[in-house]
Amino acid sequence: MKEAFKFAFPKTVPIFAGYLFLGLSFGILAVSQGLSPSLTIFMSFLVYSGAMQFAAVPLLIGPFDPITHFFLTLIISARHVFYGITMLKPYSQMDWKKYYTIFAMTDETFSLNVALDIPAHIRQDWVFFHISWLNHLYWILGGVLGVVLGAMIPFDTTGIDFVLTALFLSIFVDQWLSTDDHTPAIIGLLSTFAMLLLFGKQHFMIPSMLLIIMTLLAQRPKDQKGGDIQ
Amino acid sequence: MTSQQQWFTAMIIALGTMLTRYIVFIIFPANKKPPIFIEYLGKVLPAAAIALIVVYSYKDVQVWQYPHGLPELIASLAVIALHAWKRNTLLSILIGTVLYMLLVQFIFI
Numbered sequence: 001m002k003e004a005f006k007f008a009f010p011k012t013v014p015i016f017a018g019y020l021f022l023g024l025s026f027g028i029l030a031v032s033q034g035l036s037p038s039l040t041i042f043m044s045f046l047v048y049s050g051a052m053q054f055a056a057v058p059l060l061i062g063p064f065d066p067i068t069h070f071f072l073t074l075i076i077s078a079r080h081v082f083y084g085i086t087m088l089k090p091y092s093q094m095d096w097k098k099y100y101t102i103f104a105m106t107d108e109t110f111s112l113n114v115a116l117d118i119p120a121h122i123r124q125d126w127v128f129f130h131i132s133w134l135n136h137l138y139w140i141l142g143g144v145l146g147v148v149l150g151a152m153i154p155f156d157t158t159g160i161d162f163v164l165t166a167l168f169l170s171i172f173v174d175q176w177l178s179t180d181d182h183t184p185a186i187i188g189l190l191s192t193f194a195m196l197l198l199f200g201k202q203h204f205m206i207p208s209m210l211l212i213i214m215t216l217l218a219q220r221p222k223d224q225k226g227g228d229i230q
Numbered sequence: 231m232t233s234q235q236q237w238f239t240a241m242i243i244a245l246g247t248m249l250t251r252y253i254v255f256i257i258f259p260a261n262k263k264p265p266i267f268i269e270y271l272g273k274v275l276p277a278a279a280i281a282l283i284v285v286y287s288y289k290d291v292q293v294w295q296y297p298h299g300l301p302e303l304i305a306s307l308a309v310i311a312l313h314a315w316k317r318n319t320l321l322s323i324l325i326g327t328v329l330y331m332l333l334v335q336f337i338f339i
Contacts, residue, residue, distance in 0.1 A: 014323045039233075047243055059239065060239055061231075063231065071246075073246030074246050074249065077246065082275070083251075085271050085272065089272050103248060156335055159333070162305060166306075167319075167323055168280065169306055173313040185278065188280070189281040191278075205286065208285075212275075212282065213271065220270055
């Protein structure tokens with residue numbers, strides 16, 4: 001457990017920077033738009049999704065329409081289903097910790113956990129769990145700071161959000177250099193890019209995921225085919 | 231909406247987000263063997279999913295307006311080159327982000 005924490009913590013440092021900044025931006029934005037501090041912090045606790053929380057701010061100051069907002073949430077957060085399929089096996093094997101770890105599966109936590117190379121003597125489930133709660137803590141901390149500080153940030157932070165892009169890129173490079181078969185990575189890149197061009201940045205994620213899954217299934221080797229799909 | 235309605239909506243949004251995270255695990259519980267194609271996807275999706283997130287993180291780049299995504303391009307090439315060379319995640323992210331901040335704050339303004 002202690003070893004798992006020692007392994008997990010350094011992995012989360014880039015996310016500390018990214019989440020503190022993004023969480024803080026969310027806190028500043030939400031309060032400046034008239035949401036109460038308690039509601040703002042509640043969302044960082046229990047929604048815990050950057051994209052969704054930013055999208056929620058204009059919804060929460062608009063008219064009351066919970067059913068529309070529920071379905072809008074499902075559409076904006078649909079990519080988590082994709083991550084769920086990817087992590088089905090490793091997370092399902094966990095004990096009680098999986099209930100929290102699945103809840104805390106953000107883009108960033110997923111991208112760390114999916115690409116870990118854990119030494120055999122360290123328990124994988126504890127690493128997943130530690131990475132998950134540490135990132136959640138950073139996110140909440142950022143939100144609280146945003147609420148408390150408001151717009152009094154002492155230096156120009158423009159561009160600091162690139163920290164998450166850099167994190168995703170470095171994970172991508174790691175995966176690329178450590179595998180021989182680059183087909184899934186290329187399919188992922190081309191499908192997503194094509195759907196972004198075709199559907200625009202508001203609506204490309206669901207078509208991208210469908211295209212990736214269909215392309216991967218269509219090109220899978222014969223020995224991977226069961227009689228379960230056709 | 232009123233404060234109560236805001237809290238109710240925030241809870242609905244929290245529940246909707248949770249549903250997207252839990253749904254796969256509810257449909258395929260640990261004691262049930264998932265279909266073969268789901269197992270296959272579990273093997274190939276990690277690389278494809280990271281690629282998806284990479285493209286997703288560039289979705290707000292304005293290619294048709296000044297500075298035409300140049301800061302993103304330069305900083306990204308630096309991250310890729312540095313990471314392929316040193317394989318040190320923290321170093322790649324730190325240098326890449328500082329470079330990007332300098333580019334957008336001082337060079338491409």
